Amino acid sequence: MLPDCIQLIDNPAGKTFVVIDHPQVSARIALEGAHLLQCTPKGQLPLLWVSPDDPQLPGKSLRGGIPLCWPWFGGDRPAAAHGIARRAKWVLSTATEDSQGVYLRFDLPAACISEQLPGEPWQVYVEFRLGAGIDGQLTTTNVGAEPMKLSQALHTYLPVGSIHQARISGLDASCYIDALDGWTHKTQAGDVQFNAELDRIYYGNGDNLYLHAGDNSVVVERQGSESVVVWNPWVDKSLRLSEFPAEGYLRMLCIEAANAGPDARVLQPGEQHTLGTRIQHAD
Known part of the structure; x- marks a missing residue:
């Protein structure tokens, strides 16, 4: 039985969401993809961006929030980009509340993994602790x-x-792979700022990052991650993206806790790894 502050609700298109209305936080998570789409702590601005043009249809991955890229990132395999997790049907296995917020756990069924990844015996689950911030593992x-x-x-x-005023600190002197310049390796100088399309994998850095964005500035912490993806599609790519407004690039950017590029992992039999991110408004 779910706590009173948590409900399962279908949108008009028939896509099922876990809807949280807690005194400390409101949030929405799609069962497909275990995809945290919205999270707004009490009395604060939203922590996540979601495309207003996305019809949020069943069977379709969502544009915004926190999509799960697993068990590969980008083009690491010749199959569909970013793995199977975003469109898979996860199971809500645990949902609890306390005075500070809510805890939810979603599991990807073994049958789904064996069907879509034959010969790859993985076990995977995602946990969200939502309240004054987002803690996802x-x-x-x-x-x-x-x-x-x-x-x-x-x-x-x-x-x-x-986007013209946004900047990210915490990556000065970090090495990165520039996906827009032949996957060349470069070094960051100063804060990350935006004046064109940007798509980079920073690696060898597990430090906290700070998004300076006026009233909606946040700190991003990471767990089990020595790489971070920073992305903004800018003008031309925005026009090619599905479910993305033409000027959406002005109002968003991505800071993605990752195990990507040189930070990809090899798990030995029985080995477990947790990738986590914690996001909260900066003081």
């Missing part, structure tokens, strides 16, 4: 007899008042 175990490669990301869309 994606835990993967290799339950097979052979080592298996894992790359992944918590593909977090964050809102900004204007």
Whole structure:
């Protein structure tokens, strides 16, 4: 039985969401993809950006929030980009509340994994603790007899008042792979700022990051992550993206806790790894 503050509700298109209306936080999570779409702590601005153009249809991944990229990121395999988790049907296995917020756990059924990833005996679940901030943890175990490669990301869309004023600190002197310049390796100088399309994998850095975005500035902490993806599609790509407004790039950017690029992991039989992110408004 779910706590009174948590309900399962279908939208007009028939897509099922876990809707949280707690005194400390309101939030919405799609069962498909275990996809945290919205989270607003009491008396604060939303922590996540979601596309107003997305019809949120059943069977379709959502544009915004925190899509789960698992068990590969980007084009690490010739199959569909970002893995199977975003469109899979997860199971809400635990939902509790206390005075500070809510806790939810979603499991990806073993039958789904064996059907879509034959020969890859993974076990995976995601946990969300929602209240004054977002605490999300994606835990993967290799339950097979052979080592298996894992790359992944918590593909977090964050809102900004204007991309022209937004900047990210905490990555100065970090190495990164520039996906828009032949996957060349470069070094960051100063804060990350935006004046064109940007798509980078920063690696060798597990520090806290700070998004300076006026009233909606946030701090992003990471767990089990030495890489972070920073992305904004800018003008031309915005026009090519599905379910994305033409000027949406002005109001969002992505800071994604990841195990990507040189930070991809190899899990030995029985080994477990947790990728986590904690997001809260900066003081």
